[in-house]
Amino acid sequence: MIIIDTIEKMREWSGKQHQQGRSIGLVPTMGRLHAGHMSLVNKSLETSGSTVASVFVNPLQFGENEDLDSYPVDLDSDEAMLSAAGVDVMFIPTKSALCPKGIKTFVQVEEITEYLCGKSRPDLFRGVATIVLKLFNIVKPQYAFFGEKDWQQLAVIETLVTDLNLDLEIVRGPLMRESDGLAMSSRNHYLTELDRQAAQSISTALKEAKEQIKSGEHSAEKIQAGIRRNIEKQPNTRIDYISLCDPVSFQECAAIGDSTLIALAVHVGKARLIDNCLVRRD
Amino acid sequence: MIIIDTIEKMREWSGKQHQQGRSIGLVPTMGRLHAGHMSLVNKSLETSGSTVASVFVNPLQFGENEDLDSYPVDLDSDEAMLSAAGVDVMFIPTKSALCPKGIKTFVQVEEITEYLCGKSRPDLFRGVATIVLKLFNIVKPQYAFFGEKDWQQLAVIETLVTDLNLDLEIVRGPLMRESDGLAMSSRNHYLTELDRQAAQSISTALKEAKEQIKSGEHSAEKIQAGIRRNIEKQPNTRIDYISLCDPVSFQECAAIGDSTLIALAVHVGKARLIDNCLVRRD
Numbered sequence: 037m038i039i040i041d042t043i044e045k046m047r048e049w050s051g052k053q054h055q056q057g058r059s060i061g062l063v064p065t066m067g068r069l070h071a072g073h074m075s076l077v078n079k080s081l082e083t084s085g086s087t088v089a090s091v092f093v094n095p096l097q098f099g100e101n102e103d104l105d106s107y108p109v110d111l112d113s114d115e116a117m118l119s120a121a122g123v124d125v126m127f128i129p130t131k132s133a134l135c136p137k138g139i140k141t142f143v144q145v146e147e148i149t150e151y152l153c154g155k156s157r158p159d160l161f162r163g164v165a166t167i168v169l170k171l172f173n174i175v176k177p178q179y180a181f182f183g184e185k186d187w188q189q190l191a192v193i194e195t196l197v198t199d200l201n202l203d204l205e206i207v208r209g210p211l212m213r214e215s216d217g218l219a220m221s222s223r224n225h226y227l228t229e230l231d232r233q234a235a236q237s238i239s240t241a242l243k244e245a246k247e248q249i250k251s252g253e254h255s256a257e258k259i260q261a262g263i264r265r266n267i268e269k270q271p272n273t274r275i276d277y278i279s280l281c282d283p284v285s286f287q288e289c290a291a292i293g294d295s296t297l298i299a300l301a302v303h304v305g306k307a308r309l310i311d312n313c314l315v316r317r318d
Numbered sequence: 319m320i321i322i323d324t325i326e327k328m329r330e331w332s333g334k335q336h337q338q339g340r341s342i343g344l345v346p347t348m349g350r351l352h353a354g355h356m357s358l359v360n361k362s363l364e365t366s367g368s369t370v371a372s373v374f375v376n377p378l379q380f381g382e383n384e385d386l387d388s389y390p391v392d393l394d395s396d397e398a399m400l401s402a403a404g405v406d407v408m409f410i411p412t413k414s415a416l417c418p419k420g421i422k423t424f425v426q427v428e429e430i431t432e433y434l435c436g437k438s439r440p441d442l443f444r445g446v447a448t449i450v451l452k453l454f455n456i457v458k459p460q461y462a463f464f465g466e467k468d469w470q471q472l473a474v475i476e477t478l479v480t481d482l483n484l485d486l487e488i489v490r491g492p493l494m495r496e497s498d499g500l501a502m503s504s505r506n507h508y509l510t511e512l513d514r515q516a517a518q519s520i521s522t523a524l525k526e527a528k529e530q531i532k533s534g535e536h537s538a539e540k541i542q543a544g545i546r547r548n549i550e551k552q553p554n555t556r557i558d559y560i561s562l563c564d565p566v567s568f569q570e571c572a573a574i575g576d577s578t579l580i581a582l583a584v585h586v587g588k589a590r591l592i593d594n595c596l597v598r599r600d
Contacts, residue, residue, distance in 0.1 A: 140481060141428075141482055143425055173483040195422050199422060200423055201452050
């Protein structure tokens with residue numbers, strides 16, 4: 037595996053792949069890799085002629101009082117995992133190169149960013165869209181891989197690709213869970229042992245919601261109340277949002293339909309965790 | 319010359335050029351072509367392996383009370399001019415294809431768009447940046463050509479290319495003038511004979527400002543007042559702005575420096591005309 041840390045060298049490497057007719061798969065990450073990331077990496081290794089995994093903690097997607105400074109970093113562990121998987125390039129651009137102080141150009145995806153995480157974190161998706169577009173322009177992949185844990189992010193990136201006529205395919209990977217059900221996330225490193233027990237209530241609440249729906253409960257209000265009760269009875273939890281919504285427009289639903297997204301964000305100790313699942317009226 | 323009117327066919331044609339190792343030059347226009355556009359076309363023909371001229375009246379860059387509906391269109395004349403010049407492709411995407419109703423993604427260049435035309439026309443540069451980026455992504459040119467008549471637009475596009483790491487070169491063409499000095503513009507078609515005479519005062523005022531500076535006048539305020547007097551004494555004129563500013567940041571200058579831009583926008587009859595020149599302290 038080659039490690040590339042400048043935009044120029046990345047561009048050069050990509051140019052050579054294209055000349056040789058080899059397709060490129062890109063897995064953009066913020067590092068501190070886990071099995072969720074690696075499932076995307078493996079998908080890329082199966083799909084693409086060569087695979088680039090980028091590791092960049094994107095300062096543009098953090099708000100002022102968020103966890104940019106404490107975001108977990110472990111480049112050695114990331115390198116070992118990517119190398120063992122057979123990735124071709126680990127791309128680790130510097131902050132000053134990818135996100136220089138004088139940057140003036142930003143990409144905004146409207147409407148669908150007014151809900152869920154976009155509502156709680158108003159800088160988030162502008163930052164994601166801008167840096168992801170920059171990575172696309174540098175790496176020039178034919179495929180880019182994103183996980184469904186960040187469901188709304190995926191929608192933002194798919195919209196960006198369509199609207200800006202980008203010539204690449206977005207490939208979705210499923211949300212991956214720890215053995216106790218907790219959605220895999222680099223931010224799980226923030227959790228103390230006690231927090232971790234409390235955090236389990238998030239996936240448990242989603243599971244119970246699914247069972248409720250299977251038993252014929254279709255009221256969004258009632259299902260939401262059930263999830264809320266389940267999580268609030270745990271210590272150290274503070275719910276940011278619980279939304280039952282359309283999985284494309286993110287508009288709230290009054291009742292479970294043919295395809296409804298249950299998405300939620302919960303602060304547990306120092307971590308803000310998100311989770312989601314798709315449900316349907318049987 | 320081939321005329322291409324779909325994004326898919328344009329993409330296909332570009333792909334073939336790249337496969338054959340031929341570079342592409344793109345001249346994006348809103349049509350109603352004049353010698354100013356054609357000087358950019360000729361620059362592209364000299365520089366690029368093949369030349370694409372796009373004609374698209376971009377609805378995103380017009381404000382609500384602006385001239386989108388009356389903007390001059392003459393595709394037959396445009397086609398004849400481009401074909402005679404030896405252009406390879408005239409790209410005329412439809413409004414519904416390039417700018418579909420559900421479009422949610424927009425590109426915003428900040429700071430430098432707060433001045434001059436960006437101040438008077440708040441939708442302008444967001445619309446320009448978004449559609450120009452889409453054209454770049456579809457045509458994938460190595461070179462793109464823009465005229466210095468739209469000096470601020472050029473700065474916006476150069477900033478966009480740098481900030482988003484686009485792999486192409488922006489080539490500037492000089493502002494072209496009619497024999498009486500009027501800056502060439504498709505919007506000159508709006509002028510009646512009387513307006514046309516009044517409009518001449520814009521370039522005359524710039525010429526006199528240059529002479530004033532040569533004679534040692536460096537006060538931005540005094541030079542601006544001179545330009546204003548020159549234009550205001552003509553009938554049917556209404557000044558939008560006259561700015562003496564830095565040619566990169568567009569911040570106002572108090573005095574002429576090593577490189578100062580004089581930029582102005584003036585309503586003459588139904589037309590809003592812009593002009594500019596670069597001046598320096600001798």
